[in-house]
Amino acid sequence: MNNITKNHIKDKLFSATGIFSTLIGLILLAVFIGDIIVEGAGRINWDFITGLPSRKAEKAGIYTAMIGTVWVLVLTTIISFPIGVSAGIYLEEYAKKGRLSRLLEVNISNLAGVPSIIYGLLGLEIFVRILGFGNSLLAGSMTLSLLILPIIIVATRESIKAVPQSIRDASFAMGATKWQTIQYQVLPASFGGILTGIILALSRAVGEAAPLIVVGALAYVPFVPSSPMSEFSVLPIQIFNWISRPQHEFLVNAAAAIIILLIITFIMNGIAMYLRSRWQKKIKW
Amino acid sequence: MLNMETEEIIMENEVRLTKKTENLVTGNTGINTEYEIIARNLNVFYGEFQALKDVNMNILPYTVTAFIGPSGCGKSTFLRVFNRMNDYIDGFRIEGEVFVSGTEIYSNRIKLEELRRKVGMVFQKPNPFPKTIFENVAYGLRIQGVKDKHFILERVERSLKQVVLWDEVKDNLHKNALALSGGQQQRLCIARTLAVEPEVILMDEPTSALDPISTGKIEELIFELKNEYTIVIVTHNMQQAARISDHTAFFYLGELIEQGHTKDIYTNPKNKRTENYITGRFG
Numbered sequence: 424m425n426n427i428t429k430n431h432i433k434d435k436l437f438s439a440t441g442i443f444s445t446l447i448g449l450i451l452l453a454v455f456i457g458d459i460i461v462e463g464a465g466r467i468n469w470d471f472i473t474g475l476p477s478r479k480a481e482k483a484g485i486y487t488a489m490i491g492t493v494w495v496l497v498l499t500t501i502i503s504f505p506i507g508v509s510a511g512i513y514l515e516e517y518a519k520k521g522r523l524s525r526l527l528e529v530n531i532s533n534l535a536g537v538p539s540i541i542y543g544l545l546g547l548e549i550f551v552r553i554l555g556f557g558n559s560l561l562a563g564s565m566t567l568s569l570l571i572l573p574i575i576i577v578a579t580r581e582s583i584k585a586v587p588q589s590i591r592d593a594s595f596a597m598g599a600t601k602w603q604t605i606q607y608q609v610l611p612a613s614f615g616g617i618l619t620g621i622i623l624a625l626s627r628a629v630g631e632a633a634p635l636i637v638v639g640a641l642a643y644v645p646f647v648p649s650s651p652m653s654e655f656s657v658l659p660i661q662i663f664n665w666i667s668r669p670q671h672e673f674l675v676n677a678a679a680a681i682i683i684l685l686i687i688t689f690i691m692n693g694i695a696m697y698l699r700s701r702w703q704k705k706i707k708w
Numbered sequence: 709m710l711n712m713e714t715e716e717i718i719m720e721n722e723v724r725l726t727k728k729t730e731n732l733v734t735g736n737t738g739i740n741t742e743y744e745i746i747a748r749n750l751n752v753f754y755g756e757f758q759a760l761k762d763v764n765m766n767i768l769p770y771t772v773t774a775f776i777g778p779s780g781c782g783k784s785t786f787l788r789v790f791n792r793m794n795d796y797i798d799g800f801r802i803e804g805e806v807f808v809s810g811t812e813i814y815s816n817r818i819k820l821e822e823l824r825r826k827v828g829m830v831f832q833k834p835n836p837f838p839k840t841i842f843e844n845v846a847y848g849l850r851i852q853g854v855k856d857k858h859f860i861l862e863r864v865e866r867s868l869k870q871v872v873l874w875d876e877v878k879d880n881l882h883k884n885a886l887a888l889s890g891g892q893q894q895r896l897c898i899a900r901t902l903a904v905e906p907e908v909i910l911m912d913e914p915t916s917a918l919d920p921i922s923t924g925k926i927e928e929l930i931f932e933l934k935n936e937y938t939i940v941i942v943t944h945n946m947q948q949a950a951r952i953s954d955h956t957a958f959f960y961l962g963e964l965i966e967q968g969h970t971k972d973i974y975t976n977p978k979n980k981r982t983e984n985y986i987t988g989r990f991g
Contacts (some may be wrong), residue, residue, distance in 0.1 A: 490945065520798075589835040591899070596791060596831075597848045598824035598904065612838055 456685070463678025471679060476643055476661070480672030483682050487644045488661035491560070492687070493628060494648050495657055499571070499628050502623060507572050511579025511617075517607055535573035542570045543637030551638050561651040566634050569623035578620020582613035615702020617701035619695045626691040630684065632659035658684045684689030744908060744938040745790060746807040752785055755799035759785045763804075765957065769907075770928060772939045774970065776946065776952035777985065778868045781959040783942045787910050790940065792820055792826040809907055825852070832913040832971035834893035836885035836900070841877050842870075844885045844896055848904035867899040871929055891922025891970050898929065902937075909933065911941040915948065927952050946986060956987040958982045 474484020514531075518524040546566025556562040586609050594604040610617075635657060642664035644656040658680055665677035745767035760782045767773050775783035789792045789806055792813065806813050813823050825848070835843050843850075845864040853862060861900035864881075868874040873895045877888070885896055894914060901909055910951040911930070930939055930952050943949050949956055950970060957967035959977075966973060966982045977983040 587835075589833060590833065590837060592793065592831065593835045593837065593900075594847075595796075596824055596829040597851065598792060598821045599847075599851045600821055603851045607847070608837060668733065 430597070431539055433435070437619050446472070451700050459685075461679045463675055463680075463682050466675050466679035467682060471676075473643055474657075479666075480670055480676055481672075483665075483676055485645055485658065485661055485683060487658045488658045488680070489683070490647045491640075491644065491655040492657045494560050494651075494655060495564050495567060495635075496629060497673050498560060498651060499567045500621070501627060502564055503568035503572055503575055506568070507575030507621070507624075508579050508617060510572070511576045511583065512605060512610075514576070515580045515583045516601065516609070518555050522527070526568060531576055535577065539570055540633040540637060541606050541629055542566055543634030545569065546634060546638045556652070557654045558641070558647055558654050560655045562638070563635050563655065563657075567628040567631060570631065570634060571628050574624040574627065575617075575621055578624070579613075579617050582616025582620065583609055585616065586612045591674050619702075621697045622691050622695040622698070626695070629688060630659055632657075632663050635660060658687075726969050737789055743767060743807075744809055745940070746805075747786075747789070748788065748805040748807075748829050750786075750802070750804035750806065752782070752789065752794070752803075753799070754797060754800040757760035759878050759962055760789075761962045765964065765967060767940065767955070768824050769938045770934055770936070771943060771954040772934050772952055773955045773957065774949035775940070775942045775959060776872040776949050776963075777942075779944075780782060780961075782962040783957075783959045784912055786959070787940060790910055791824050791829055792906065793829065795820070798977075801925060826906055827908045827910060828906035829902065829910045830894070830897050830901060830912070830914045833917050834890055834897055836888070836893050836896050838884065838886055840882045841885045841888070841896060842881040846904050848901060852904070863903050867903040870902050870933070871895040872925070873899060889922070891918050891925060894918060894922065894926060895929065898926075900932075902933075906937065908938045908940065911939065913942050916944060923948075946988070958985060960985070 471484050471487050472489070474482065475486055476488070477483040514524065514527065518527070543566060546562060546569065550556050550562040550565045551558065552561075556565075590608050590612065592603055594608045595601075599607070638655075640660050641654055641656050642660055644654060646653075648655045662677045662680045662684065665673040665680065668674075743766040745765070747765045750760055751758065763786060775787060777783050785794060789802065789972055790808060790813070794800045794802075802814060805891040808823070808827060811818065811887050837847060839847075839891060845867050849860050865878075870876065873892060876892065877883075877896075880919060885893065888896060890936075894917075898909075898914075902924055915926050920925065927948065930941065933939060934954075941949075941953065953970045955967065956970040956973040958965045958973065958977075958981075960981055966977060967981045973982065974986060977986060983989075
């Protein structure tokens with residue numbers, strides 16, 4: 424066997440390994456989703472979606488948990504959007520580029536990698552105990568906001584960075600102040616990217632159970648939350664609760680709830696992808 | 709070296725120029741207000757690097773002044789001194805005095821926003837905002853807080869007519885400006901500057917990214933505009949400087965080597981380096 428044939432075999436071998444590695448993740452995901460659908464799809468009906476939780480598996484529904492998830496999503500958006508975007512704008516447009524801003528930058532990137540349960544502990548201490556919000560929607564949403572703020576800040580900065588300097592120069596040269604330039608030029612041009620980042624961050628928050636369990640979200644909530652101070656449950660916690668029951672019927676319920684949660688996440692990611700592509704089409708420098 | 713036609717144009721300019729300056733009066737501010745722009749003993753540094761060395765210049769109103777010189781000679785830096793666009797560069801430091809229509813622009817009392825309404829700028833690469841044609845021209849008025857729709861409409865139309873773009877875009881005012889051709893975009897950028905009625909227009913190689921036909925249009929435009937505005941232009945194009953400017957200043961390595969009437973600089977340069985540069989022997 425000469426060298427050329429040997430190299431050809433190596434080439435083929437590597438490409439086969441590559442395909443295999445790529446497929447592992449996809450196959451596992453497909454198997455998981457398939458399994459869940461087989462298990463839970465039959466359980467999904469209108470009663471399941473609008474039903475209150477119950478000790479009897481066949482009567483139990485996800486209504487309170489789903490509405491709790493919607494509440495958490497809305498509150499988390501309201502809290503994290505203005506803070507995250509402002510912080511991103513400040514770091515990118517106002518902060519002097521020096522050692523301090525570099526330190527801040529590195530730390531914010533690091534924060535994005537901190538395990539979510541740590542945020543849960545922080546939220547428990549600060550929001551639940553010190554600020555006295557109790558096991559409320561507000562405390563839970565604030566905790567999730569902490570969790571996703573680094574993601575929003577990084578996304579905001581990246582989108583702002585993509586706006587060419589020539590646009591800022593043009594605006595300044597017209598006599599605009601820094602804030603006018605940001606308000607009329609930088610933000611409109613980068614808003615698609617910022618929005619995409621926020622939706623992706625929120626779709627991560629939607630799936631979180633650990634930090635909410637720590638701040639005291641309930642597994643069994645027989646009522647729909649009526650205010651930000653209400654006690655609450657969310658879908659991941661409902662799923663977690665059902666899976667830990669011994670009866671098989673609850674496992675079916677969990678699978679059905681996972682399908683609903685997956686649909687919500689996919690829809691959010693879909694919207695993010697749509698916005699990104701629309702934004703890229705709209706603005707070509 | 710210089711063709712007859714260009715020489716004629718330069719002569720014409722000079723006649724008109726003397727007429728204009730005769731009408732100007734000297735104020736009592738201690739500054740000679742005959743000049744639109746005055747720079748005295750100007751030194752500019754970027755960190756350790758000295759970009760401009762002891763530059764003195766007076767620029768008359770309603771004239772076109774061209775800055776020429778090889779890349780890195782400081783001509784763009786000098787241009788950006790007049791609307792303080794260098795302020796954003798790290799390590800920028802300036803010594804000396806700069807007056808625009810009698811006001812010291814590096815004084816603490818000066819508001820950058822006001823200065824830039826008086827001193828507009830057109831950049832090398834056309835840089836319209838990613839907005840509609842209308843909004844591009846209206847931007848300067850909007851940021852000044854002008855709300856009167858009728859006034860804005862009128863001003864947008866007038867500015868677009870001044871740059872001879874109105875007929876081309878009047879049916880598409882709400883189309884994205886980025887859809888225009890490069891030459892149209894650059895004329896739009898000039899219209900955007902005119903809309904706030906500046907006194908001075910700075911142009912930083914405004915035609916270097918354009919084709920010859922668009923370049924010609926911009927040059928004609930500059931010729932028209934100097935009836936109402938003082939224009940300072942940086943150019944790499946020797947012929948362009950000769951065609952459109954009344955005064956020319958030659959910069960080399962941060963020094964202002966020679967300045968004067970364009971005709972004199974081109975026909976009878978006093979400095980050897982100026983002559984070499986103009987005749988294309990270096991640069």
